Amino acid sequence: MEITEYIIKKINDPTGIIAGERYEYRLYINLDEEDELYSEGGTGLRVIFAIDEDEGRIASYHFFERSSEKVLDFELEDDEKETVLAYCRAHRE
Template identity: 50%
Template sequence: MITITEFSVDKIRDPFGIVAGDRYEFRLELDIEEDDELYSESGVYVRVIFRVDGEESRMVKYELHERGSDRYLDFDLEEEEEKQIEAFCREHYSEWEE
């Protein structure tokens, strides 16, 4: 299980209306235990693209990065962790500020 310690969310602009629905970009700071393969002394964050189209919402993609260096980490989250992050995004996407 992961712990989200901080987050930011921004709405992705689509001035031409090419993509249906709205997209949001999240940056979720994670607290990861030392014995986890994702652990980094610098810390880890996940960048999430989240889609909302009417009543439907879902995580489109995510990327894990090392905090500080922004180095991409080639790992996949466990299914339960993905569901946790998707639920978090669903709950918080409306908190973006213009």
Template identity: 45%
Template sequence: MEITAFSVEEIKDPTNIIEGKRYELLLDVEIDEEDELYSEAGIEVRVIIAQHNEEIRMLNYFLIDKANNEMLDFALEEDEEALILQFVSEELNTEENAGE
């Protein structure tokens, strides 16, 4: 899996149920043709992230087939989740440093 494009948006939480900030990221990912997740149109991963102090964790994610905009009933493997979490951590740290 390779992340080819992304967008990030902070989600406002008026209830403050989750401490810290929350973000929604849309990741365009390239999947190997041999993988069961492969789609010719591409796959998008919608990720909900929580950030409190220095801790960043993945709350939830959804896999979407871009051909028909349908959610796929698959789970990512642990290494794919780790890849996404590392990517998100780097991007959020970059954005925070740019905002200072």
């Protein structure tokens, strides 16, 4: 899994209920054609990244088809989670 581009957007909480900051990442990934997540239109990963007391964590995520926004029912493997977490930490606003 190679992250080729990303979009980041800060999520505002007008109610003040959520502690810390939240960011939505849309990571676009390059996969081998043999990978079960491969899609001709491209594959993406939507990540909600939470920062509480300067510690970042993945609050939620899901894969999607880039061309249709259809959600794909797959989970990240542990090493992929670490890669995504490090990427989000390195690419904060």
